[in-house]
Amino acid sequence: MATAYNKMRADISTKHSSNIDLRSDTVTRPDSGMFEAMMAASVGDDVYGEDQTVNALEEKAAKLLGKEAAVFVSSGTQSNLIAMLTHCRRGEEVITGEQYHVSVSEAHGASVLGGIAICPLQTNERGSLTVDQISAAIKPDDPHYPISRLLCLENTVSGEVQVPEHMLMLCRAGRQGGLSLHLDGARLMNASIALEKSAAELVDPFDSISLCLSKGLGAPVGSLLSGSNEFIRIARRNRKLLGGGMRQAGILAACGLYALEHNIDRLAEDHANAAILAEGLARIKDLKVWQQTNMVFIELADDHAAELQASLAEQGIVISAGFPSIRLVTHLDVDSSDIERVVDSISSFYRNR
Numbered sequence: 001m002a003t004a005y006n007k008m009r010a011d012i013s014t015k016h017s018s019n020i021d022l023r024s025d026t027v028t029r030p031d032s033g034m035f036e037a038m039m040a041a042s043v044g045d046d047v048y049g050e051d052q053t054v055n056a057l058e059e060k061a062a063k064l065l066g067k068e069a070a071v072f073v074s075s076g077t078q079s080n081l082i083a084m085l086t087h088c089r090r091g092e093e094v095i096t097g098e099q100y101h102v103s104v105s106e107a108h109g110a111s112v113l114g115g116i117a118i119c120p121l122q123t124n125e126r127g128s129l130t131v132d133q134i135s136a137a138i139k140p141d142d143p144h145y146p147i148s149r150l151l152c153l154e155n156t157v158s159g160e161v162q163v164p165e166h167m168l169m170l171c172r173a174g175r176q177g178g179l180s181l182h183l184d185g186a187r188l189m190n191a192s193i194a195l196e197k198s199a200a201e202l203v204d205p206f207d208s209i210s211l212c213l214s215k216g217l218g219a220p221v222g223s224l225l226s227g228s229n230e231f232i233r234i235a236r237r238n239r240k241l242l243g244g245g246m247r248q249a250g251i252l253a254a255c256g257l258y259a260l261e262h263n264i265d266r267l268a269e270d271h272a273n274a275a276i277l278a279e280g281l282a283r284i285k286d287l288k289v290w291q292q293t294n295m296v297f298i299e300l301a302d303d304h305a306a307e308l309q310a311s312l313a314e315q316g317i318v319i320s321a322g323f324p325s326i327r328l329v330t331h332l333d334v335d336s337s338d339i340e341r342v343v344d345s346i347s348s349f350y351r352n353r
């Protein structure tokens, strides 16, 4: 068995070592330490609450986020959906940002499955909302309107760290209007590292938080939804209702525990690599470049994204093709020599164009 395992590890590393994949921080693969943690995990039936590894992960996450409890779920989308279903009833609404993931990339699951309206507000260039926008969006108790129930914010937003004092003001405005507060903290730990503030401090004003393990933290699967004991009790019911009750999930939770133990502080490396990448690309004439935490954006003067993508693919560099801007994301499978290679390849593409 050990031989088969070693062969699998060797196959995985040869297969992927040559490619530099900058499409997202979701593309990372478990390293050998994470694989070993998975193999050593003690498991049980988590729907019965008997998986010790899941229980340990949930306790660790709750502590990290300064809340009473947490529940391990399959994805960030499921985590946000469970949060919205737990906070809101049919006919109620979630006030959020128009560019936030719950607005644009989760198929409006809360509306489709929960009869919950989504009220998207225009976000500014920093990915933020304003107090006035939130106050104006909270509806009076009038049968013409949905009942405003939840404010859902995000941090980071497209890599942009949200200013804690501003988040606090937004939360106060929501609270004053009688809203519950949820944070989509898919990349909360990137914000925490960038600000040098604890995650618990950043999420203190919120009732619930969703934290992804499968992005910069490098686990293959999973998110944690955290909040009060009572909130998480109902969230567990909603997880089951959505078909998200997992059995011997300790195998996956072991990766999450490993990620929380080993991969938080190292996010600083991803941020540093992104800064070096941005600096290198900013030297290219006519390319507008900006960087936030582990994300670099390049704005193209005309639409040659597919051409750039194809040229880089020939050199083993994988990017998404977007227009007017392309997002390049650093993560634990990209090191500083990869960054040099990317800068060289993109620079040479523009020299020869």
Ligand SMILES: Cc1ncc(COP(=O)(O)O)c(C=O)c1O
Binding pocket: 074, 075, 076, 077, 078, 101, 102, 154, 184, 186, 187, 212, 214, 223
């Ligand atoms: C901000 C944010 N929230 C939630 C999600 C959803 O996570 P998942 O892909 O695990 O469903 C993502 C995914 O990229 C995200 O960027």
